[in-house]
Amino acid sequence: MFAYGQAAGLRFALLIFFSLALMTIDHRLHYLDNVRSVISIIVYPIQYIVSFPSSATSWMGENLRSREDLLVDNEKLDTQNAFLQAQMQKYVSLEIENMRLRRLLDASEKLTDRVLTAELLAVDLDPFSHKVMINKGLRHDVHKGQPILDASGVYGQVVQVNPIVSSVMLLTDPGHALPVQVNRNGLRTIAGGTGSTSVLNLLHIPNNADIKQGDFLVTSGLGGVFPAGYPVAKVSVVEPDPSQPFAVVKAEPLANLESSREVLLVWKEKSGQEKALVNIEDGGK
Amino acid sequence: MAEKKKQGSNVIFLTLLAALFLTVLPLPEWLRPFRPEWATLVVIYWCLALPVRVNIGVAWVMGLTVDVLTGTLLGQHALAMAIVAFFTVRLHKQIRVYPLWQQSLSVFTLVALGQLLVVWIRGIAGDSPDSWLYWGPSLTSAIVWPVVFVFLRDIRRKFRVA
Numbered sequence: 001m002f003a004y005g006q007a008a009g010l011r012f013a014l015l016i017f018f019s020l021a022l023m024t025i026d027h028r029l030h031y032l033d034n035v036r037s038v039i040s041i042i043v044y045p046i047q048y049i050v051s052f053p054s055s056a057t058s059w060m061g062e063n064l065r066s067r068e069d070l071l072v073d074n075e076k077l078d079t080q081n082a083f084l085q086a087q088m089q090k091y092v093s094l095e096i097e098n099m100r101l102r103r104l105l106d107a108s109e110k111l112t113d114r115v116l117t118a119e120l121l122a123v124d125l126d127p128f129s130h131k132v133m134i135n136k137g138l139r140h141d142v143h144k145g146q147p148i149l150d151a152s153g154v155y156g157q158v159v160q161v162n163p164i165v166s167s168v169m170l171l172t173d174p175g176h177a178l179p180v181q182v183n184r185n186g187l188r189t190i191a192g193g194t195g196s197t198s199v200l201n202l203l204h205i206p207n208n209a210d211i212k213q214g215d216f217l218v219t220s221g222l223g224g225v226f227p228a229g230y231p232v233a234k235v236s237v238v239e240p241d242p243s244q245p246f247a248v249v250k251a252e253p254l255a256n257l258e259s260s261r262e263v264l265l266v267w268k269e270k271s272g273q274e275k276a277l278v279n280i281e282d283g284g285k
Numbered sequence: 286m287a288e289k290k291k292q293g294s295n296v297i298f299l300t301l302l303a304a305l306f307l308t309v310l311p312l313p314e315w316l317r318p319f320r321p322e323w324a325t326l327v328v329i330y331w332c333l334a335l336p337v338r339v340n341i342g343v344a345w346v347m348g349l350t351v352d353v354l355t356g357t358l359l360g361q362h363a364l365a366m367a368i369v370a371f372f373t374v375r376l377h378k379q380i381r382v383y384p385l386w387q388q389s390l391s392v393f394t395l396v397a398l399g400q401l402l403v404v405w406i407r408g409i410a411g412d413s414p415d416s417w418l419y420w421g422p423s424l425t426s427a428i429v430w431p432v433v434f435v436f437l438r439d440i441r442r443k444f445r446v447a
Binding site: 011012015023026027039049051122125126127195 | 302305306309310311314317318340345349353354355356357358359360361363364367368371374406410412414415416419
């Protein structure tokens with residue numbers, strides 16, 4: 001009966017064996033997503049309650065603002081909206097022109113994207129990997145590997161989907177790499193996470209490559225995960241090192257990795273623009 | 286006897302639950318590496334106080350919950366916590382009678398053992414932390430141990446968990 005008899009020893013050995021089996025299967029085979037989903041539903045109340053104070057304060061902040069504040073905000077947003085609308089008009093015509101040219105060239109067509117906003121849950125995960133939880137999951141059609149953006153750039157990708165929440169790996173996680181290209185000249189490279197939220201390493205750039213401080217990096221779409229053309233980072237350091245095969249190039253992510261509370265989930269789809277193009281062509285006939 | 290044995294299961298459950306809350310409670314960025322391993326501390330306490338009821342089995346389940354809660358490899362905290370509980374139960378008669386500061390030293394060793402196992406597993410899985418701050422929790426766990434111990438002991442006495 002007492003905890004360290006022979007039975008306890010056997011139980012201990014069994015538990016160790018079971019843990020090792022679990023880890024191996026989880027790491028190598030990914031059969032355990034269902035187990036994780038089930039347990040994650042059980043622990044969801046913990047995550048919800050822990051993040052409640054922060055969501056409650058932000059709710060109160062939104063609901064207890066003075067009229068003047070709201071008016072000022074409203075005016076600001078109106079101006080911004082008008083500005084963005086004006087830019088958008090140009091963008092739509094350019095996009096359609098781009099589609100038409102691509103069709104002439106028989107090139108593959110650019111995909112349009114469906115988006116959904118998600119909120120970060122204020123829970124702390126492992127401090128040595130850059131992951132966050134968002135409040136959207138299987139229920140909202142989220143899938144593994146799905147790209148996540150925030151208002152200013154690429155944020156990360158979904159690594160685990162549970163029924164109600166999912167966890168997102170930031171692009172600065174040491175285990176994350178993102179195919180990017182320099183917006184100015186199309187030079188392709190890979191942006192690897194460093195573990196610091198303000199630095200990305202650009203890998204395998206030759207010493208004589210045409211890359212400068214201040215260059216914008218956008219997703220190249222080559223990895224097949226991220227759609228092409230989203231802003232990622234700005235080159236901050238270029239140090240050619242003749243004694244090494246590659247230069248040391250660092251970039252600073254554009255997304256507000258430390259302060260964003262809302263992020264965008266992106267689905268790659270082939271709908272809106274094509275329909276628009278078809279409509280316009282039909283109208284032209 | 287059987288009646289007496291079951292007394293206070295709810296209390297044990299609630300303290301373990303509280304530890305899970307503290308495990309994911311948001312902290313300022315600079316403080317995050319120094320979060321004590323609350324879950325391990327509470328498991329160690331109950332293993333010392335009631336090794337018959339709380340031992341490797343409970344520790345394993347607790348570890349698995351921590352794995353899901355913090356999104357780590359399924360089973361790594363479970364393994365570490367089961368092994369920590371195993372040694373705690375083995376040594377509980379000695380550790381129980383130590384003065385608090387010596388208990389803190391034992392807790393430091395136990396939590397560091399757990400962290401060592403986790404860092405091995407992470408190394409094998411190819412995601413090892415590259416900073417000495419990784420060991421912060423061992424230190425802070427030892428520092429907060431006297432408080433945790435006195436707090437949980439009072440709770441145990443108040444609710445007559447036996």
